[in-house]
Amino acid sequence: xxxxxxxxxxxxxxxxxxxxxxxxxxxxxxxxxxxxxxxxxxxxxxxxxxxxxxxxxxxxxxxxxxxxxxxxxxxxxxxxxxxxxxxxxxxxxxxxxxxxxxxxxxxxxxxxxxxxxxxxxxxxxxxxxxxxxxxxxxxxxxxxxxxxxxxxxxxxxxxxxxxxxxxxxxxxxxxxxxxxxxxxxxxxxxxxxxxxxxxxxxxxxxxxxxxxxxxxxxxxxxxxxxxxxxxxxxxxxxxxxxxxxxxxxxxxxxxxxxxxxxxxxxxxxxx
Numbered sequence: 302x303x304x305x306x307x308x309x310x311x312x313x314x315x316x317x318x319x320x321x322x323x324x325x326x327x328x329x330x331x332x333x334x335x336x337x338x339x340x341x342x343x344x345x346x347x348x349x350x351x352x353x354x355x356x357x358x359x360x361x362x363x364x365x366x367x368x369x370x371x372x373x374x375x376x377x378x379x380x381x382x383x384x385x386x387x388x389x390x391x392x393x394x395x396x397x398x399x400x401x402x403x404x405x406x407x408x409x410x411x412x413x414x415x416x417x418x419x420x421x422x423x424x425x426x427x428x429x430x431x432x433x434x435x436x437x438x439x440x441x442x443x444x445x446x447x448x449x450x451x452x453x454x455x456x457x458x459x460x461x462x463x464x465x466x467x468x469x470x471x472x473x474x475x476x477x478x479x480x481x482x483x484x485x486x487x488x489x490x491x492x493x494x495x496x497x498x499x500x501x502x503x504x505x506x507x508x509x510x511x512x513x514x515x516x517x518x519x520x521x522x523x524x525x526x527x528x529x530x531x532x533x534x535x536x537x538x539x540x541x542x543x544x545x546x547x548x549x550x551x552x553x554x555x556x557x558x559x560x561x562x563x564x565x566x567x568x569x570x571x572x
Contacts, residue, residue: 309337313346321366338362367405367485368493374398376483376494378436379476382417382466385431387439395436398483399443409449411484412436413518417466417475418457425456426519433521436481452521458512463505 312334316324328335337343339362347365375394378387387395402410414433416425433452440450457478466475486492504512 309340309343312337313343316343316347321362321369324362325366363405364491367401367408370401371485371493374401378481378483380432380479380481382473382479385428385435387435392439395439396443399440399445402445402449402485408485408487409451410440410445411486412450412452413482413484414452414454415459415478415480415482416457417478418460418463419465419475420457422456426454429456430454430519430521432481453518454521455518458517460503460512461501463503
């Protein structure tokens, strides 16, 4: 029986019109297809046929399939104010994500947790970490191996909106900041979905130099977290340096307090 394809250019252009699942089916049609579809030039051509920026690093059909499947999965998990608990509505998305990872077992998952701007610096890291841990627990319950999952807490260092949460606000302007994001990574550094550009993170206030894409993250390691949060002996706190506790407003200079506002009540902290 003659092969369906005998020309690599025709094969590449045909595959450019198909998704990864259909390309896999096409590979079963004749020997020519699987022998030539894995060619680096063909993969690069298929990458340029897609509009997703992350596809520029594609080198295998498996990665193409992963990227296209991730488009149908939610990789951003939302949380309510004051809560580290997973929403019931988030569980189906996590199950779909876990099932996808079961089909791509060479990839690991970075679970990156965030909280609202109102959280004090240290408490924000810890609170966001608990959200990340709960997502990890859910993925473990779906059968993913613990060595493939890593939680990183960014606290409130990477906000999507410069807005402070308010439990009484029906619009919940600060809601987008309370999230856990999932990134899938291969051993050689390939990663999806694509990360946000620097200008996609919100900035504002006079003390936002550590806010944004370079905002520090802390890997979920109890000893590392304690070492990062406490720059001094916790048994001998320095009372003169109150801003280290993180309880101050971003639009107020902690070194030059406004004496006229000394009686101002610190607002309720919403994580």
